Amino acid sequence: MLEKITNTFSDIFKAMSGKSKISEKNIEDAVEQIKIALLEADVNLRVVRRFVNSTIEEAKGEKVLRSVDPGQQFIKIVHDKLVALLGDEKKDLQLKGPDTLSIILFVGLQGAGKTTAAAKLANKLKKDGRRPCLAACDLVRPAAVEQLCVLGNRIDVPVYKEDTKDAVKVAKNAVSFAKKGGYNTLIVDTAGRLQIDDDMMAEIAAVKKALNPDEMILVADSMTGQSAVDVAKTFDEALxxxxxxxxxxxxxxxxxxxxxxxxxxxxxxxxxxxxxxxxDLEVFHPDRIASRILGMGDVVSLVEKAQETIDQQEAEKLAKKMASNEFTLQDMLDQLQRVKKMGSMESLMQMIPGLSSQMANQDIDTSELKAQEAIILSMTKKERANHLIIGPSRRKRIAKGSGTCVADVNRLLKQFEKTRLMMKKMSRNKGMQQQMMQQMGGNMSGFNGMF
Ligand SMILES: Nc1nc2c(ncn2[C@@H]2O[C@H](COP(=O)(O)OP(=O)(O)O)[C@@H](O)[C@H]2O)c(=O)[nH]1
Ligand SMILES: [Mg+2]
Incomplete structure (x- = not known):
């Protein structure tokens, strides 16, 4: 995701940051490199020009040239301008209240990902507590209806379909179906062509007229770069x-x-x-994407991803255990398994650009986590509750049972002891304890360092 542009920006900023003084020439050179980076990224030429001119203007101002940390100031200007380009703030779907039917119409070229996105969005809305259903109005591509039904089935969201070639009729009947069934959000999948053509536009216009949708959403393939933008422009002007x-x-x-x-x-x-x-559908956060592009690391997304899997209640329970020194091997096992649930370490690490390139060379070791998990799983319930009863012969058995060696088991127990000791110390200090909870819930490196 965004590897190429991120790498280019990292190089540009590396050259700029840390400089105690930068000249107008430095700024011009850096902006020239940014211009090339944006053009290589297939950004619209007019957008690039505007970006470049306003960056130069601002960067040559007093604030940068006279500042104590001009490189940092320069990066901030580029960052803020990029955020402005991406859209100043995130925009939510505009849907009606839960008791009225809201209609979302999906349009776009064939293969852009409409059908997939319709199911993804239905799934997300369902998780958010709405009652979605889907309408299969792509009656052009063979098997398009079936594709939506399979996806709907998988997420347990009903799909309205009819054996006809009349998309408007299906759309209208889907509305009655949704109302009758007590659903409050109808997502309508439509037919796309390989290219924009009059038939497609006419059909979508008719469906739109029949539905009067709350949201009219273009699904576009980001890999097509400027073409995606052109498609968006054409659809917007027509519909x-x-x-x-x-x-x-x-x-x-x-x-x-x-x-x-x-x-x-x-x-x-x-x-x-x-x-x-x-x-695999994420809310678009302009500021986070800007940070990602500029190689600053998407720390916020990372933290959120981690937090999805550790819920607050559990965290509080754990904090109490720490305070009373009741943290057991079973708790440690729970933590390890939670880490696994978060997805592979690599995918988490990838969210931090600087880190991901380092990691690529080092080949991070998820096998360590798995071994630790296996060791604890080989212990009895009693042992997990009280590690002190695990004597030498049991350590041997546990090593055998987990496919590790006694030294591994000993090391794990030692680390566990150390962790408990650390927790005990921390529990006397409320602030520190909170800090640690945040680390455990939201930051992999903090967590790893603990064990
Ligand atoms: N990697 C990736 N593939 C996607 C994504 N969205 C859709 N696809 C794939 O793109 C292809 C076309 O998707 P589909 O939903 O059938 O497109 P439609 O013709 O617009 O309905 C399928 O193979 C999807 O799995 C995405 O976000 N990432
Ligand atoms: Mg489709």
Whole structure:
């Protein structure tokens, strides 16, 4: 995701940061490199020009040249301008209250990811407590209806379908179906062509007229760069869009579509598709994407991802245990398993650009975690509750049972002892304890350092 543009920006900023003094020439050189980076990323030329001119203007101002840390100031200017391009703040779907039916119409070219995104969004809305259903109005592509039904089935969201070629009829009947069934959000999947053509536009216009949707969303493939932006412009002019979902962001190394879209079309990016799985749909946060592009690391996303899996209650329970020195091997096992649930370490690390390149060379060791887990799993319940009863012969058995050696078991027990000791110390200090909880819940490196 965004590897190429991130690497380029990292290099530019490395040269700028830490300089105690920078000249106008330094700024011009850096901006020239940024210009090339943006053009290589397939950002719209007019957008690039505007970006470059306003950056130069601001960077040459007093604030940068006279500041104590001019490199940092320069990076901040570029960051803020990039955020402004991506869309100043995140935009939510505009849906009606829970008791009235809201309608979301998906449009876009064939293969852009409409059907997949429709299911992903239904799944997300369902998790958010809405009652979604889907309508299969792609009656052009063979098996398109079946594809949506399979996805709907997987997420347990009903799909309205009819054996006909009349998309308007299906759309209208889907509304009655949704109302009758007590659903409050109808997501309508439509047919796309390989290219924009009159038939497609006419059909979508008719469906739109019949539905009067709350959201008219273009699903576009981010890998197509400027073409995605052109498609958005054409659809918006012909039909009026309310927002865009950029798919295949996971495979987009350049980011050009995301960077140009808002300023060319004025339409916000609502979500990004980040993979082929149902869960791979993320709310689009302009500031986070800007940080990611600029190689500052997407720490906020990282923390959120971790927090999804450790819920607050559990954290509090753990804090209490620490305070009373009741932290056991079983608790440690729970923590290890939670780490596993968060997804592979690599995918987490990838969210921190600087770190990910380091990690690539080092080949981080998830096998260590697995070994630790296996060791604790080989212990009895009693032993997990009280590690002091684990004598030498049991250590041997545990090593055998977990496919490790006695030294591994000893090391784990030693680390566990150390952790408990640390917790005991910390529990006397409320502030420190809170800090540690945050680390455990939200930061892998902090967590790893504990064990
Ligand atoms: N890697 C990746 N693949 C995606 C994403 N969204 C969709 N796809 C794939 O793109 C292809 C076309 O998707 P589909 O939903 O059928 O497109 P539609 O023709 O617009 O309905 C499928 O193979 C999807 O698995 C995404 O965010 N990331
Ligand atoms: Mg489709």
């Amino acid at each position: 009026g869009l309310t927002g865009v979902i950029l798919t295949k962001f996971d495979s987009d190394a350049r980011g050009g579509a995301a960077i140009s879209l808002k300023s060319v079309t004025g339409k916000p990016i609502l979500y990004i598709g980040t993979g082929e799985k149902i869960e």
